[in-house]
Amino acid sequence: MELHESTLDVLARFERYMAHSRGMADLSVHAYMSDVSSALDFCLGARPFDSAELTPRAFRAWVATKVREGGSRASVARYVASVRLFGRWMKREGIAQVDPTLKLRAARVDETLPQTLTVDQARSLFNYLRQQTEGGDPCAIRDWAMVEVMYSCGIRVAELTGLNLSHLNAAERTLRVLGKGDKERVVPYGKPAHDALRVWIETGRPALVTDSGEQALFLGARGGRISQRIVRGRLESACASAGVPVISPHGLRHSAATHMLEGGADLRAVQDLLGHSSLQTTQRYTHVNARRLSAIMNQAHPRA
Missing domain, CATH: 1.10.443.10 (Intergrase catalytic core)
Known part of the structure; x- marks a missing residue:
């Protein structure tokens, strides 16, 4: 993964936001950073950061790639949660005029929990x-x-x-x-x-x-x-x-x-x-x- 310096700068700002403004745990920050970095690598590659290239279609294509790679429903749900947080943050920071992840959805994770005791x-x-x-x-x-x-x-x-x-x-x-x-x-x-x-x-x-x-x-x-x-x-x-x-x-x-x-x-x-x-x-x-x-x-x- 070789991201452009401008993309790395945006990622660094996003990381600081998660760690300091939201107070997220280190492991959660690491997981979200890994997911968003993967998405930006897919959408931008080594090109300079351009929010105009981060379209809903591009993010959907990235998620589809993760599914084809064998990602579980739970994993895909996490990928979507990660980039949706990034999308909301970009809009709030004025990096993007609209949130490109707004309508991005993951398939529902079906879970049937076993019988439990009170x-x-x-x-x-x-x-x-x-x-x-x-x-x-x-x-x-x-x-x-x-x-x-x-x-x-x-x-x-x-x-x-x-x-x-x-x-x-x-x-x-x-x-x-x-x-x-x-x-x-x-x-x-x-x-x-x-x-x-x-x-x-x-x-x-x-x-x-x-x-x-x-x-x-x-x-x-x-x-x-x-x-x-x-x-x-x-x-x-x-x-x-x-x-x-x-x-x-x-x-x-x-x-x-x-x-x-x-x-x-x-x-x-x-x-x-x-x-x-x-x-x-x-x-x-x-x-x-x-x-x-x-x-x-x-x-x-x-x-x-």
């Missing part, structure tokens, strides 16, 4: 799971700990079953999680999950493990690493027995995200916690005011 329903589920451990059944203790961890951390079922003992830092109440694309992140968990994990590791896991070298945090009835299928089945069974809507692990993850955002958690922080690569994915829930990730568990999570 906070009260989640509380009923955890009360039921806790009660089932009173007889000392190691599988019941495991189920309690697994569901507490999935909800507290908002992790995927594949991330849960992939956890090893070495991924747990009980002193700091964090887990090292390997997510999609082998991306590693460290997530905090609340006191209820901490209590359940302590009981599982001290009494439940030793009763199930058959190989002293087994590294998996959560085990199946035969002592090996538990499967995703078993986790799903145990969660669904627990929901039915607790008298709450039967949800999948994915639904539990969505429940956690929804409850945290309803509690006032920062959208960007929830993105980091869930391991979403795109903020667009997290934005399916709601828009919230900014707070720090380190305060999420105590300030926003209903089971912190």
